[in-house]
Amino acid sequence: MKKIFVAFFAMCLMFPSFVSATESPLELPPEPFYLPVLMYHQISENPKRLCEYVISPEAFESDLKLLKELGYQPITTAELLKYAENKYQNVPEKAIMLTFDDGYLSDYVYAFPLLEKYEMKAVFAIVGAFADIYSVENADKNIRYAHTSWAEMAEMNESEFVEFVSHTNDMHNLKKRRGALRKKSESIESYKKALECDIAALNEKFEEHFGETPTALACPFGNFNQELQQALKESGFTVILTSEQKNNILTGKEDELLDINRIVRNHGMDLKKLLDKLESQQTKK
Numbered sequence: 001m002k003k004i005f006v007a008f009f010a011m012c013l014m015f016p017s018f019v020s021a022t023e024s025p026l027e028l029p030p031e032p033f034y035l036p037v038l039m040y041h042q043i044s045e046n047p048k049r050l051c052e053y054v055i056s057p058e059a060f061e062s063d064l065k066l067l068k069e070l071g072y073q074p075i076t077t078a079e080l081l082k083y084a085e086n087k088y089q090n091v092p093e094k095a096i097m098l099t100f101d102d103g104y105l106s107d108y109v110y111a112f113p114l115l116e117k118y119e120m121k122a123v124f125a126i127v128g129a130f131a132d133i134y135s136v137e138n139a140d141k142n143i144r145y146a147h148t149s150w151a152e153m154a155e156m157n158e159s160e161f162v163e164f165v166s167h168t169n170d171m172h173n174l175k176k177r178r179g180a181l182r183k184k185s186e187s188i189e190s191y192k193k194a195l196e197c198d199i200a201a202l203n204e205k206f207e208e209h210f211g212e213t214p215t216a217l218a219c220p221f222g223n224f225n226q227e228l229q230q231a232l233k234e235s236g237f238t239v240i241l242t243s244e245q246k247n248n249i250l251t252g253k254e255d256e257l258l259d260i261n262r263i264v265r266n267h268g269m270d271l272k273k274l275l276d277k278l279e280s281q282q283t284k285k
C-alpha cells in the first residue's frame with residue numbers, strides 16, 4: 001500500500017496534470033436552478049367569486065409584497081431561456097415566475113397596475129380568439145368574464161414588466177379536442193396541420209400587435225403529452241408551460257424547458273407556507 005502511495009506521489013510531481021485529472025471526479029455537480037412557477041387566472045373584487053381560479057386584488061398585491069420582502073425576483077420565459085443558454089450561471093438567488101392564463105380583462109384592470117407599482121414581471125398566456133371577440137367596437141366589457149382586447153394588450157406590452165406568450169389561437173376549448181391534444185379519430189398528419197394553422201394564426205396576430213411572435217406556450221387546460229411537446233418543439237417553441245403542481249429543478253437537461261411545472265395560486269392559498277415548503281425541499285437535496 002505504501003509503495004502505491006509513493007508511486008502515486010512521484011507521478012504527481014512528474015506530471016502535475018495527473019493531479020488535476022484525479023481531482024476532477026471530486027468536483028461537485030453544478031447547483032440546480034430552482035424555479036417555482038405560479039399560475040393565476042382571474043382577479044375579482046366580488047368575494048362570492050373567489051375560488052381556485054379567482055383571487056382578490058388584495059391577495060395579488062399581498063403576493064407581490066411578500067415576494068419583494070423575501071427577495072424573490074420574478075422572471076419571464078425569455079429570461080429563463082437566456083439563463084438556460086448560459087448554463088444557469090449568474091441566475092437570481094431566488095427566482096420565481098408569475099403567470100396569468102386566458103388573458104382576462106381583470107388581469108389588465110387589476111394585475112397590470114400592481115406589477116408596475118411593485119416593479120415585478122409576469123407572463124400572460126393569451127388566447128387569440130378570445131382577444132378578437134373583445135377587440136370589436138362596443139364589445140361587452142363585463143369584468144366578470146370579458147377578455148383583454150388587443151389594444152389593451154399592446155399597451156401592456158410597452159411595459160418591461162409584461163411578457164405575452166401563447167395559450168393557442170383557438171384551441172382553448174374542449175368541444176373540438178382536449179385543448180391542443182390530438183383527437184382520437186384524427187390522423188397524426190391532420191393533427192399537425194391543425195396545430196400548425198393555429199400557431200400561424202396566432203403568430204400573425206402577435207406580429208401585428210406586438211411586433212414579434214411568441215416562443216413560449218402555456219397548454220390549454222394543462223393538457224399535455226409527448227406528441228404535443230414534440231410538435232411544438234418542431235414549430236420552434238422553446239418554453240412550454242404545463243400544470244403539474246410542483247417545483248422546477250433545472251439542471252440543463254435536454255428539453256427540460258419544454259415541460260415547466262406550474263402551481264395554481266388559488267384563493268385561500270398561503271403563499272408564504274408554499275414558498276417555505278419549496279425552500280425546505282431545496283435545502284434537503
Ligand SMILES: [Zn+2]
Pocket residue numbers: 101102167172220221
Ligand atoms: Zn386556460
